[in-house]
Amino acid sequence: MKQLFGRPAGLTDISQRYCPGCGHGIVHRIIGELLVKLNIRERTIGIAPVGCSVFADEYFNCDMIQPPHGRGPAVSTGIKRSRPDCIVFSYQGDGDLAAIGTAEIVHAAARNENITIIFINNAIFGMTGGQLAPTTLPGMKSTTSVQGRDIKKQGYPIKVCELLSGLDGPYYLARTAVDTPKNIINTEKALKTAFTYQIEEKGFSLVEILSMCPTNWGMTPVQSKKWIENTMVKYYPLGEYRNRAKEEK
Amino acid sequence: MAEKKLMYGNHAIVEGVLAAGCRFFAGYPITPQNEIPEFMSIRMNEIGGVFIQTESEIAAINMLFGAAAAGKRAMTSSSSPGISLMQEGISYIAGADIPVLVVNVVRGGPGLGNIAPAQSDYFQATRGGGHGDYFTITLAPNSAQELYEFPKIAFELAEKYRNPALILADGLLGQMMEPVEFSYKPFDPETLPEPPYALSGCKNRERRIVRSYDLKPGKLEAWNWQRQKKYEQIVANEQRFQATACDDAELIIVAYGTCARVCDAAARMARAKGYRVGLLRPITLWPFPSNILSALAEKTDHFLVVEMNMGQMVDDVKLATECSKKIFFHGRPGGGVPTPPEVYGKIETILGGAR
Amino acid sequence: MTTEIIISGFGGQGIVSSGIILSHAGLYESKNVTFFPSYGAEMRGGTANCSVVISTEPVASPIVATPDIVIVMNEPSLTRFEPALKPKGLLFYNKTLIKSVPKREDITIIPVEANAIAEELGRGRIANMVMLGAMIKKTTILKLETLKRAQRKRFSRASDEQLSLNDRALDRGYGLF
Structure with missing residues (x-):
């Protein structure tokens, strides 16, 4: 019997423990497929974050390391400089990357470190139970902003692609989403571009992916997708924020 | 006997680290150890090693975590306030059983303190320093000659027991000059076999995971018991x-x-x-x-x-x-x-x- | 035989260089040496001092509390280090810049017109060389030739003209007694 659909070899057989409707599983699958399509699985080292996707070290079928919260870009740098022939990616959430790890991501980008960052932006702290994230939208409720994010008290969200595009360093910056089939396909394209640039030794690539968190948003999976489409994308516009390959043409 | 060279303690460390086959340094400037990164940047450039001036000590220790997890000898140096910042990373590295070398050229504290020589980081160095049950192998040189010799010993102990090692110097040892004899043959890092934990891409082998966590019931306790046995061996065999x-x-x-x-x-x-x-x-x-x-x-x-x-x-x-x-x-x-x-x-x- | 030396002056008077030159010279004469500079937060222009120990034995403490020899290049250094000198110790002071007169009677006081001689040679900044020349003549702890070799090591990137001038300053100091 011919198998038409199955788990890509870039993912392990371990069952992923994400909530129903969570976007992590979709992004994991895209990465798992790309490790095979680009024929890089056997020379890839992945970095798992701290947060819901801490277990990514069990899910990706390649060498993995799990560093302290937010330090993925620094650990990636250490690995990449030690083994330049390896492909290195750091998978990070918004608390990991845009709060505690702000210094590490900014400086890895400024150094144009030849690594790939996969940044999951779901505007909330997932694993710890729905607290305010640096990406939580103004007015959006969280367990530490129960009245909604008050910009007078909690300030404004951090727009990572816009922030990093102020630097000369990064080679590729893009924001995508996984709320619709079309956006999922675009996410795959962006991630493929990012990995390809690393393979070509172009330098730093980051793909920010707007992703659903129905549990902590207090929504159904369908409502979550709609919320990305109707609300989140307006605050975090999709598209390429930097593509040096196009600029060089 | 080889010819002796008058050297700053901080420069002697650099030569010792390189002779020990380390080709990866990441660090952030802080007095009284600035001569280490300065001289290291020159020497690494000469011999084709990696030198990174980082955005913080936090980044430095995590770059070490990456480099050492990739199977390479890696070191950083700092002074007291910077070592405090590194404690998070040292805890994770100890928790992942990865060997690295950290040099602390201790200065007066607490807080910003001053830049004078001190030994006030003894507790931090010998009681683990960060969170969790762990120890770092800690060597205390007292001359420029030992600053040259101890990195080799530290790397060997760190690798033997898969544990971070610390060299605890102080501002005086770093800043003083003494004759140093390059007393051993430089170790060629190319001859270092790939360690069993090294992340290098899973071609023709099972994939490897380096981590310090295990949430399955009882697993972390068992892992800590195992590490405790390692510590007992170190205590039994390595008192100097x-x-x-x-x-x-x-x-x-x-x-x-x-x-x-x-x-x-x-x-x-x-x-x-x-x-x-x-x-x-x-x-x-x-x-x-x-x-x-x-x-x-x-x-x-x-x-x-x-x-x-x-x-x-x-x-x-x-x-x-x-x-x-x-x-x-x-x-x-x-x-x-x-x-x-x-x-x-x-x-x-x-x-x-x-x- | 162990000789403990403190050299002190303004930043820029070549205090650290003097200590390193003595240390190199000690090493060239197969002695044990340590050199420890004060390292202030200030980069330039502050006070500077250093300790040098030269010994036929392995050196115990690089910290010098009661030196055998003190070389002071400016007024504040005299105030600070005259009291530290061992009884019967030697105090070399830069008479050109220091107007006070050392007070202790249990030590040997050696005034040296270091800056005046250096200016005569055409360069005030080599007053430290005049001092070193004078010190080794009086104490015989090191040979003039090794000191000349050591200054060439210390200033390996200096011009031949500058190196010769340093030698002449050492000679002038050495010839004072």
């Missing part, structure tokens, strides 16, 4: 010290690093006046050389612990001797360095006035 004139001593000074140099001079002054004074210098601070101290406590009545802090190693001396003898302490905090006459005065007081 230098004992001078301890055999018939009526008083033994216990001091390490810079203080051991000062106390060596004080002990010589005392012996010249007829006091039988010995000097026990711990070379490993963890594991602490408890066995020799315990043995010496059988026959020596007085111990004088001298430190550039308000009394940290003195606790280990009390534990090792089970407080069976009189333990005196002389300390100088906040960057104060004791002088030989000052320590001699203390000896005279303890042993009952001038002879």
